[in-house]
Amino acid sequence: MSAPGWEPVIGLEIHVQLSTRTKMFCGCALSFGEQPNTRTCPVCLGHPGTLPTLNAQAIHYGLMISIALGSEIAPRSIFHRKNYFYPDLPKGYQISQYDIPLASGGRLDVPGGPTVRIHRAHLEEDAAKLIHVGESGRIHGAGSSVVDYNRGGTPLVEIVTEPDVRSAADAREFLQLLRTTLKQIGVSDVNMEEGSLRCDANVSVRPAGEDGYRTKTELKNMNSFRFLERGIDAEIARQVATWESGGSVVQETIHFDPVTGSLTPLRSKEEVHDYRYFPEPDLVPLAPTEEMIERARAALPELPAARLERYQADFGLAPEVAGTLVGWSELGAFFEESVAAGNGNAAAIARWTTGELVAHLREHGIEDPRQSKLSPHGLAELVRMVESRTLSRSAAKDVLAELTSKGGEPAAIVEARGLAPIADSGELEAIVERAIETNAAAVEQIRKGKAQAAGAIVGAVMRETKGRADGAEVNRLIREKLGL
Numbered sequence: 353m354s355a356p357g358w359e360p361v362i363g364l365e366i367h368v369q370l371s372t373r374t375k376m377f378c379g380c381a382l383s384f385g386e387q388p389n390t391r392t393c394p395v396c397l398g399h400p401g402t403l404p405t406l407n408a409q410a411i412h413y414g415l416m417i418s419i420a421l422g423s424e425i426a427p428r429s430i431f432h433r434k435n436y437f438y439p440d441l442p443k444g445y446q447i448s449q450y451d452i453p454l455a456s457g458g459r460l461d462v463p464g465g466p467t468v469r470i471h472r473a474h475l476e477e478d479a480a481k482l483i484h485v486g487e488s489g490r491i492h493g494a495g496s497s498v499v500d501y502n503r504g505g506t507p508l509v510e511i512v513t514e515p516d517v518r519s520a521a522d523a524r525e526f527l528q529l530l531r532t533t534l535k536q537i538g539v540s541d542v543n544m545e546e547g548s549l550r551c552d553a554n555v556s557v558r559p560a561g562e563d564g565y566r567t568k569t570e571l572k573n574m575n576s577f578r579f580l581e582r583g584i585d586a587e588i589a590r591q592v593a594t595w596e597s598g599g600s601v602v603q604e605t606i607h608f609d610p611v612t613g614s615l616t617p618l619r620s621k622e623e624v625h626d627y628r629y630f631p632e633p634d635l636v637p638l639a640p641t642e643e644m645i646e647r648a649r650a651a652l653p654e655l656p657a658a659r660l661e662r663y664q665a666d667f668g669l670a671p672e673v674a675g676t677l678v679g680w681s682e683l684g685a686f687f688e689e690s691v692a693a694g695n696g697n698a699a700a701i702a703r704w705t706t707g708e709l710v711a712h713l714r715e716h717g718i719e720d721p722r723q724s725k726l727s728p729h730g731l732a733e734l735v736r737m738v739e740s741r742t743l744s745r746s747a748a749k750d751v752l753a754e755l756t757s758k759g760g761e762p763a764a765i766v767e768a769r770g771l772a773p774i775a776d777s778g779e780l781e782a783i784v785e786r787a788i789e790t791n792a793a794a795v796e797q798i799r800k801g802k803a804q805a806a807g808a809i810v811g812a813v814m815r816e817t818k819g820r821a822d823g824a825e826v827n828r829l830i831r832e833k834l835g836l
């Protein structure tokens with residue numbers, strides 16, 4: 353989407369739920385769909401007289417994220433109380449970080465895409481979950497509302513970017529790389545639908561070439577990459593139309609409805625909260641020791657950018673193929689295991705992984721190839737057979753479909769289904785000759801120079817041989833028979 357003459361300015365705020373065992377300031381276990389209000393204690397329910405205790409694992413994860421983003425870790429960061437009165441907040445305030453966050457600066461480079469600088473990353477606790485009963489699904493107009501405190505106190509890292517993003521597509525690409533990075537370092541399950549990765553976008557537009565920023569609006573909680581992209585596009589279009597019609601964009605929070613594509617303001621200006629931040633008196637400043645930082649650094653696995661470079665350098669993969677494998681971490685892991693099992697042939701395995709296997713996974717809505725019946729060894733073996741011409745490409749596609757749905761060994765499937773290539777060249781020659789005779793029209797086209805017309809003849813041969821013929825050999829025979 354583009355609005356000629358206008359430049360979008362987008363910054364993102366990402367909330368990452370950390371996959372620690374317990375909550376941020378108490379010993380309650382994190383909740384995964386348990387009965388409401390069963391994962392609570394006096395601390396996370398905000399009873400008077402209780403005291404928060406910092407979760408060491410959450411700090412460790414926060415440090416890992418900061419280092420992965422190349423951010424500078426504050427020698428001494430402070431927890432603040434962010435005061436607001438709302439039923440999802442039993443204490444009447446959220447413990448967060450304010451003027452001195454855990455980490456500042458840093459950047460994430462999307463290969464072939466935008467470079468986005470990181471403004472800050474800080475630790476905080478999540479609010480409880482409000483469920484509104486009624487048609488609106490929101491607090492206004494709800495017949496009644498109930499609260500589930502299980503989520504209250506879950507550790508979060510909030511990552512805020514600089515306003516470096518210039519399109520909805522770039523926002524999606526950045527968020528995808530950030531999600532892959534967080535998943536790879538193992539600090540969160542980054543499930544957007546379930547809310548463990550939530551993204552808000554601050555959006556403004558300005559005439560191309562104008563310095564400074566115009567008024568921005570905030571799009572809240574878009575829970576999929578598609579909605580994020582569509583929501584930002586819709587908001588850019590709305591703002592451009594507003595300015596072009598002589599109006600002004602008002603600072604407000606906006607909800608994007610992915611079903612109708614409509615944008616609705618959530619809070620009006622007079623409801624913007626005064627959070628009255630002040631230092632949390634019950635927590636000492638967070639001063640990570642050298643040892644803590646080193647431990648976080650040592651815990652980091654290979655990051656996506658480094659992996660992308662390695663795939664291209666070590667395996668000789670094209671940038672797009674390497675990018676697909678890196679961006680889809682389960683697929684990349686499966687590819688590497690398959691290369692290890694197949695003792696090489698990485699380029700061919702990568703082609704099959706990002707081509708036929710991806711098509712199959714998408715068709716069946718599978719995210720991790722390991723959830724299919726295909727084994728890394730099975731894929732390596734299949735590719736080896738194709739490369740050594742003991743299996744035709746089209747027959748290999750059928751075998752792959754069976755491997756992913758039922759499992760087994762490629763050689764056994766080829767044997768059982770009679771898919772071995774036609775070994776007797778005389779037999780194939782006879783079939784090609786028959787196909788040429790019955791496809792006179794195609795032959796005429798080929799003689800007129802339309803080489804692609806040979807497809808009809810190749811297709812006839814493949815039907816007759818049930819895909820067991822070698823495509824290159826069939827083409828060679830057609831040219832030979834027609835004296836080309």
Ligand SMILES: [Zn+2]
Nearest residue numbers: 378380393396
């Ligand atoms: Zn608790």
